[in-house]
Amino acid sequence: MKTLVLLKMVPDVVEELEVAGDGASLSRDFLRLIINERDENALEQALILKERHQGTVTVVAPDAPEVDDVLYTALARGADRVVKVTGLEEGVGSAEATVTVAAALSSVAGLLPVDLILTGCQAIDDLDGLVGPLVAHQLGLPYVGIVTGLDVHPGGMGRCLREYPGGVRGSFELDLPAVVGIQGAEKPPRYVPIAKVRAAMTSGTIETVAGSPPGALPLRVVEMKKPEVAERAEMIAGGLDDIASRVCEILAGRGLL
Amino acid sequence: MAQASVLEIPDLTLDGLLATPAGRELLSCIQCGTCAGTCPYGDFMRYTPRRLIGMLREGFIEEVLSTDDLLTCVTCYDCWAKCPRGLRLTDVLLPAVKEQVLLRLPEVPAELQSALANTMRYGNPMGESPRKRAAWVESAGVPVPILRDLGRPVDVLWIVECYTAYYPRGQDNARATARILHALGVDFAILGNEEKCVGECARLVGEKGLFDTLREQNAATYAKYEFGSLLTCDPHAFDALAYVYPALGLSRPVDHTTPFVAARLDALRPLLTKDLGYKITYHDSCVLGRHNHMHDEPRRILDALPGVSLVEMTHNRDNTICCGGGGGGMWLDTFYKAKGYPRLSDRRVEEALATGADVLAVSCPYEVPRFEDSLKVLGGDDRMVVRDVMELVAEALAD
Amino acid sequence: MPGAVWVIAEQWRGGLSEVTYELLALGRQIADDRGAALEAVLLGSGVVGLAESLGLADRVLYADSPAFAEPVGEVGSRALAALATERKPTVVLVPITNVSWDLVGLLPARLGVPLVNFCMDVAAVGDGLEARCLVFGGKMEVRAVPESEPVVIGVLPGARRADAGRSTKRPEVEPVAAPAPETCGVRLLGYEEPEAGDIDITQQEVLVSVGRGLQGQANLDLAEELAELLGGAVSASRPAVDMGWLPMTRQVGKSGMLVKPKLYIALGISGAPEHVEGMKDAALIVAVNTDPGAPIFNVAHYGVAEDLLEFVPVLIDKVKEHKS
Ligand SMILES: Cc1cc2nc3c(=O)[nH]c(=O)nc-3n(C[C@H](O)[C@H](O)[C@H](O)COP(=O)(O)OP(=O)(O)OC[C@H]3O[C@@H](n4cnc5c(N)ncnc54)[C@H](O)[C@@H]3O)c2cc1C
Ligand code: SF4
Ligand code: SF4
Numbered sequence: 001m002k003t004l005v006l007l008k009m010v011p012d013v014v015e016e017l018e019v020a021g022d023g024a025s026l027s028r029d030f031l032r033l034i035i036n037e038r039d040e041n042a043l044e045q046a047l048i049l050k051e052r053h054q055g056t057v058t059v060v061a062p063d064a065p066e067v068d069d070v071l072y073t074a075l076a077r078g079a080d081r082v083v084k085v086t087g088l089e090e091g092v093g094s095a096e097a098t099v100t101v102a103a104a105l106s107s108v109a110g111l112l113p114v115d116l117i118l119t120g121c122q123a124i125d126d127l128d129g130l131v132g133p134l135v136a137h138q139l140g141l142p143y144v145g146i147v148t149g150l151d152v153h154p155g156g157m158g159r160c161l162r163e164y165p166g167g168v169r170g171s172f173e174l175d176l177p178a179v180v181g182i183q184g185a186e187k188p189p190r191y192v193p194i195a196k197v198r199a200a201m202t203s204g205t206i207e208t209v210a211g212s213p214p215g216a217l218p219l220r221v222v223e224m225k226k227p228e229v230a231e232r233a234e235m236i237a238g239g240l241d242d243i244a245s246r247v248c249e250i251l252a253g254r255g256l257l
Numbered sequence: 258m259a260q261a262s263v264l265e266i267p268d269l270t271l272d273g274l275l276a277t278p279a280g281r282e283l284l285s286c287i288q289c290g291t292c293a294g295t296c297p298y299g300d301f302m303r304y305t306p307r308r309l310i311g312m313l314r315e316g317f318i319e320e321v322l323s324t325d326d327l328l329t330c331v332t333c334y335d336c337w338a339k340c341p342r343g344l345r346l347t348d349v350l351l352p353a354v355k356e357q358v359l360l361r362l363p364e365v366p367a368e369l370q371s372a373l374a375n376t377m378r379y380g381n382p383m384g385e386s387p388r389k390r391a392a393w394v395e396s397a398g399v400p401v402p403i404l405r406d407l408g409r410p411v412d413v414l415w416i417v418e419c420y421t422a423y424y425p426r427g428q429d430n431a432r433a434t435a436r437i438l439h440a441l442g443v444d445f446a447i448l449g450n451e452e453k454c455v456g457e458c459a460r461l462v463g464e465k466g467l468f469d470t471l472r473e474q475n476a477a478t479y480a481k482y483e484f485g486s487l488l489t490c491d492p493h494a495f496d497a498l499a500y501v502y503p504a505l506g507l508s509r510p511v512d513h514t515t516p517f518v519a520a521r522l523d524a525l526r527p528l529l530t531k532d533l534g535y536k537i538t539y540h541d542s543c544v545l546g547r548h549n550h551m552h553d554e555p556r557r558i559l560d561a562l563p564g565v566s567l568v569e570m571t572h573n574r575d576n577t578i579c580c581g582g583g584g585g586g587m588w589l590d591t592f593y594k595a596k597g598y599p600r601l602s603d604r605r606v607e608e609a610l611a612t613g614a615d616v617l618a619v620s621c622p623y624e625v626p627r628f629e630d631s632l633k634v635l636g637g638d639d640r641m642v643v644r645d646v647m648e649l650v651a652e653a654l655a656d
Numbered sequence: 657m658p659g660a661v662w663v664i665a666e667q668w669r670g671g672l673s674e675v676t677y678e679l680l681a682l683g684r685q686i687a688d689d690r691g692a693a694l695e696a697v698l699l700g701s702g703v704v705g706l707a708e709s710l711g712l713a714d715r716v717l718y719a720d721s722p723a724f725a726e727p728v729g730e731v732g733s734r735a736l737a738a739l740a741t742e743r744k745p746t747v748v749l750v751p752i753t754n755v756s757w758d759l760v761g762l763l764p765a766r767l768g769v770p771l772v773n774f775c776m777d778v779a780a781v782g783d784g785l786e787a788r789c790l791v792f793g794g795k796m797e798v799r800a801v802p803e804s805e806p807v808v809i810g811v812l813p814g815a816r817r818a819d820a821g822r823s824t825k826r827p828e829v830e831p832v833a834a835p836a837p838e839t840c841g842v843r844l845l846g847y848e849e850p851e852a853g854d855i856d857i858t859q860q861e862v863l864v865s866v867g868r869g870l871q872g873q874a875n876l877d878l879a880e881e882l883a884e885l886l887g888g889a890v891s892a893s894r895p896a897v898d899m900g901w902l903p904m905t906r907q908v909g910k911s912g913m914l915v916k917p918k919l920y921i922a923l924g925i926s927g928a929p930e931h932v933e934g935m936k937d938a939a940l941i942v943a944v945n946t947d948p949g950a951p952i953f954n955v956a957h958y959g960v961a962e963d964l965l966e967f968v969p970v971l972i973d974k975v976k977e978h979k980s
Contacts, residue, residue: 010792014379015386017795026796030388034378095771121757124793127800129771133729133761142730142841145758164668165754166887167850167859170726175841181758191365193356194377195466216803218770223799227790233943233959240967243960244974247942250958254814254940255674256862256886256919257978368911383933424929425951590911594904626930633868634898 001055001152003046004111005079006101006119006131007071008094009033009064013124017226024221035070038120044185045150046118047078053152056080058111060104062088062097068206069197076192076200083108085211095129095218100211102138108209114177116158121145121181128219132181144172145181152176258575259338261548263500264349270465271353275313283350285342286310292336292346297579301598302329306336306346309354322357328366328592330355331601332461332584333543338575347548348461348500355463372588373464376471380453381419382588390417391449393428399439403449410483413438413445416498418491419454420622426629427622430490433651434514440528440654441521445488451478455489457497462585472497476505486510488517490647492544492621493583513545515620515646519554522561529653532564537649538614539567540605540628541577542621550575555620555646562653568612570605578605582623606631610641617643659746659806661687664736665698665710668727668755672706675751675813677821680712682778682811683749684821687714689780695745696827699732699834701725711823715830717743723836729758730842735834737766746805747778747785752812764808772802773810785809793937813918854905855889862888862919865908865935866896869924869945869964873901878968879923885975891915893925909934923964927952944968 011017011026012034018027046057058081059074061067071082085104088097105111117139119131136143148169149161158174163183174180236243251257265279274280286307293305303326304312312321321327330351337347344350359365365373375384394401404414415438420427438445456471479487487509489495499511518525537559545551552574559567572578581593581601593600606628609617617628625643632638644652663683666673680696687694696713698706700720707718719735736759740748750760752774764771772778776797777788787800787809850856857863864883870876879890890906897907908915910930920938925931927943927950935941936955943956944964953959960967 011795013793013795014384015388017792019796024798026792125791127773127789127791127798129764129773130761133758133765137762137765143758143762144842145729145761146754161848163754163859164847165861167856169848170728171845171848172728173843173845175839178841181761187364188367188370190363191370191373193359193464193466194470195356196360198466198470218803219772220801220803221798222786222801224796225798227794227797230957231954233941233953233956235948235953235959235961237961240962240970241974243962243967244971247958247960247971248974248978250940250942251886251919251975252819252978253817254918255678255818256940257975383929588911591904594911626928630894630928630930633895 001049001053001116002114003049003055003057003116003118004114005039005043005046005057005059006117006135007039007043007059007061007074008036008097008123008131009061009067009070010036010123010125019224019226024224026224033064033066036120036123038122038182040189041185042118042120042182043074043077043079044187044189045182046116047190048186049116049150049152050078058083060085060101062101062211071206072200072204073192073197075204076196077190081207082204083111083207083209085209087211088213093128093217093219094123094126094131095134096213098129098131098134099138100213102135104209104211108207115152115156116177117141117179118182119179121147121183128217130181132179136179139179141177141179142175143179143181144174146183147180148184149186150180150182258550259340259343261496261500263503265504271357274349274353283344284310284314286344287342289341291339291341295335295339297333297335297581297601298329298331298598301596302326306340306350321354322361325358325362327351327355327358328585328589329598330584331579331581331586333579334548335579338547352461352463352465356465359463366589366592368591369462369585369588373459373467376454376456376459377467381423382454383419383423385423388450390422390452391447393422393431394449396428397432397435399435401435402446404446404482404484405449405451407446411444411446412485413443413488414479414482414484414486415445415447416455416487416489416494417447417452418489418494418622421490422452424622424626426625430622430625430645430647433645433647434490436651436654437518437525437647441524448478453478455491455494455497457493457501458583458585458587460497460501461583472502472505476502476507479507484509486512488512488514490514490622492542492549496544496548513551513620515545515558516551516554518647518650519557522557525650526561528655529562529650530655531653533562533649533653534564535616536566536568536614537616537618538570538609538612539618540570540580540609540624541574542619542624543577543579543583545620546577547575555618558646558650559618562649568614570608570612572608578608580605580624580627582627587623600631602627602631603635606635606637610635610637615641616649617641618646618649619643620646658690658692659744660693660695662740662745662748663694663696663713664748664750664756664759665696665706666727666751666753666756667698667700667703667706672709673751673753673755674818675753676710677712677818678813678816679749679751679811680710680821681816681818684712686747686778686780686785692746697736697739699724699735704829707829708826711825711827712821713827715828717830717832719832719834721836726844727755728842728844729762730840731837733759733762733766734837734840736763739832739834740767740806744806746807748806748808749811750808752810760808760810767806767808769806769808770802770804771808771810772800775809775811776815778809854903857889857891857906857908858913858915860889860915861917862886863891863908863915863917864888864921864923865891865893865925866901866923867893867925868895870896870901871924871965875965876901878965878972882921882968882972882975885972885979886919888917888919893931922952922956923968925952926950927955
């Protein structure tokens with residue numbers, strides 16, 4: 001079974017994000033990038049399926065700072081091939097990167113066709129598009145997202161569980177090849193000791209292909225700013241009755257009542 | 258009595274270790290079982306050091322390596338201290354075996370995993386921003402120079418370490434230490450945001466690659482500056498800096514804040530004017546106490562504080578009871594609980610409460626959250642508080 | 657008159673989601689500002705009755721077919737894309753929820769039009785639109801302008817009050833024939849209900865979390881009643897678990913679960929770092945603690961410095977009042 005995993009790097013929000021001088025993008029000064037958490041789960045699910053059914057796992061990611069570490073870690077975890085697509089400038093938004101990566105897939109020898117394409121069902125920078133649906137549409141494949149369990153049955157049929165509200169999960173049958181947006185792998189992404197990652201860095205290779213990003217962007221960010229966040233809770237004072245009413249108002253305002 | 262000493266062969270894997278004469282000596286065990294009997298988790302551990310060595314000798318090591326059993330070891334140095342053959346179990350043999358366990362473990366417990374991944378990425382196990390490592394300095398009340406900004410050599414480079422730098426109660430210790438260093442007129446500085454976890458817990462839990470990476474990065478940072486000696490509030494960091502980093506060429510005197518202050522008590526004594534009125538019991542940490550035998554230093558300090566009386570717990574000095582936080586134990590609470598093991602810090606706090614003291618004094622940053630939490634669970638937090646020795650000293654200093 | 661503003665009504669298990677009304681309120685404003693019609697689009701099976709409750713829309717287009725009984729992104733996106741190609745709306749609002757999430761990605765992909773995601777608000781500006789969106793996990797707010805229309809907009813829950821989207825007016829209701837694809841490579845076989853046994857607190861949208869301030873297991877009923885009213889579950893700090901009030905599966909924090917509910921109510925929890933690590937990313941945090949200096953108020957959005965044993969019963973009554 002051949003599985004392709006699409007990964008991308010997103011801003012690491014452990015570090016305070018700052019707005020750049022243009023007032024409409026992130027400052028690069030202290031920006032650190034980290035693998036999109038759900039993409040990491042997609043890789044884990046791909047590795048679980050490989051352990052279960054044999055086959056290969058290939059990881060493709062747009063080039064970005066620190067992506068090499070992530071790709072070597074993917075090799076250490078058990079991926080067979082890692083490919084990065086160059087030529088993109090990272091920013092808010094996924095549409096451009098996704099279209100570029102999808103277009104580059106066919107130019108990498110031996111990549112397509114695959115049985116499954118896994119990627120995270122969401123990322124914190126998905127302002128203008130979601131990777132999974134865009135790739136599925138580009139390649140003419142079916143798509144299911146928010147998936148928390150996935151297996152392949154004899155005869156090339158996929159089975160997956162998709163989250164609905166309230167802990168309910170929809171059970172789906174999928175014709176393969178298909179694109180699946182992973183919310184969580186069956187188990188948390190595995191830990192690989194750093195010694196293994198270091199070994200992958202000396203013995204593994206990252207293949208590189210040049211992508212050609214589309215010109216015009218469908219969406220223009222005219223301003224970026226930090227939302228106002230209070231340093232401390234707003235204390236609600238008054239009689240118990242007044243406080244309770246105010247809490248209800250706040251909950252109702254958020255659609256929680 | 259076993260003595261802590263520099264590791265001559267720290268870079269070897271288990272195979273490499275056992276191929277050296279010094280390593281093979283580790284197998285000269287007489288199978289007396291003292292280690293298993295003394296181990297706080299001995300009742301739960303399948304492969305106690307005795308059995309582990311037995312398996313190693315018989316060539317059944319894969320069986321040991323393919324279980325998570327050795328994660329039960331909280332590196333309390335009890336077996337190390339009591340082994341009649343003086344084998345270096347806790348600091349050499351067990352980490353080498355655990356390294357192989359970690360490489361094979363299909364699922365590293367989630368909490369430990371995130372602590373290790375965070376340490377690699379952010380230089381601290383909590384996953385806090387490296388850019389906030391020195392944030393506590395603003396609230397120190399005294400100037401705490403950052404070595405890079407200072408632009409000159411200092412006598413003492415203070416390695417603050419993660420819990421002290423980030424954890425709110427740890428920062429109390431950092432602020433106290435800063436005040437004491439000032440009172441003593443010590444020429445010191447910290448690395449600020451350039452500092453990273455020293456990595457001893459990663460080493461002892463078997464994440465050697467992570468430890469090596471941190472050691473290389475830290476050694477390179479330290480090498481950028483001129484300083485006379487190293488000082489740290491964390492016993493684990495003390496061990497790593499004193500016994501493991503030297504193999505990489507770092508050979509500067511290393512001190513822990515407790516012995517450092519004890520050695521300067523005469524200068525400090527006139528400044529200790531505030532009457533504390535506490536009844537204190539002191540908990541010897543495994544590393545500072547059992548491993549380094551620094552038992553008198555903290556007690557001398559506490560004795561010097563005005564209005565303080567000291568009481569001892571049943572288990573003290575080399576016989577101290579482990580808090581369960583060492584060697585990765587800090588991130589294995591759920592793992593132990595799921596297996597039904599008792600929480601070691603609860604045992605310790607029960608003993609502390611039995612002394613009738615109102616302060617449990619400690620000298621390791623892990624112990625503050627562990628003991629404070631146990632006090633809550635045991636319902637003793639209305640009778641006893643936990644304080645680092647440095648916090649108590651700072652409290653007794655005139656304002 | 658510019659093309660209509662569409663609201664994709666969310667239907668699941670026989671009912672309309674609250675968020676549908678929030679989107680109607682938002683859509684109404686956009687439509688009025690640009691002098692366009694507001695149309696709600698509803699896919700489902702036997703949904704005429706539901707269609708009639710969408711009175712804030714000028715018109716409700718509904719496609720009734722067994723094929724649309726369940727919300728499946730592949731099916732819905734094909735039907736909606738075909739309908740949109742025919743009817744040419746300029747703005748399509750889709751709610752960001754588990755039910756509709758696949759549509760948010762698939763619909764713009766199929767139509768080949770821009771998506772604006774994570775929107776909190778959208779305003780008509782000149783001939784165009786400007787959206788306010790929350791990106792990077794809420795750490796940044798952007799103002800974004802789609803370069804062309806039609807445009808699909810993914811709207812976060814809470815953009816408007818649902819009340820503002822309800823109307824007693826009966827809308828014009830128009831049945832439409834949206835093509836139900838014969839095969840789309842994806843088939844929903846059925847639903848798996850949450851397993852009996854203990855609940856998974858990481859899956860809950862609302863958590864009422866108790867700490868030592870609850871004082872005893874006997875008072876757990878209070879938290880449970882509140883949680884049930886809010887459609888959530890009870891979680892706890894570690895001491896509350898250690899003392900046996902709740903099972904370990906309910907523990908939030910460093911050595912428990914990491915949770916990100918939409919609402920986290922902390923009752924009698926001090927806010928120790930190990931606890932905060934597990935819940936700081938909740939969308940809305942309300943803390944009740946007698947100690948106004950408790951660190952939990954550093955992470956909470958709203959604080960109540962009262963005795964929880966006195967306050968929670970009052971709150972329960974108010975919530976009940978609100979719901980009836
Ligand atoms: C290694 C380690 C791992 C840990 N992991 C976790 C973890 O995963 N999760 C976790 O939660 N903790 C964890 N802890 C424990 C943590 O340090 C704290 O001890 C714990 O979170 C405190 O729980 P609490 O807030 O319920 O209790 P307390 O800290 O005792 O707080 C009780 C609060 O209730 C308030 N209160 C009292 N009475 C009332 C009343 N009538 N009405 C309203 N408020 C009242 C008090 O003012 C107080 O603030 C861990 C600790 C360690 C050492
Ligand atoms: S170091 Fe302590 S916990 Fe580990 S095996 Fe030895 S006695 Fe047991
Ligand atoms: S105490 Fe030392 S000699 Fe005795 S069994 Fe343990 S390792 Fe062997």
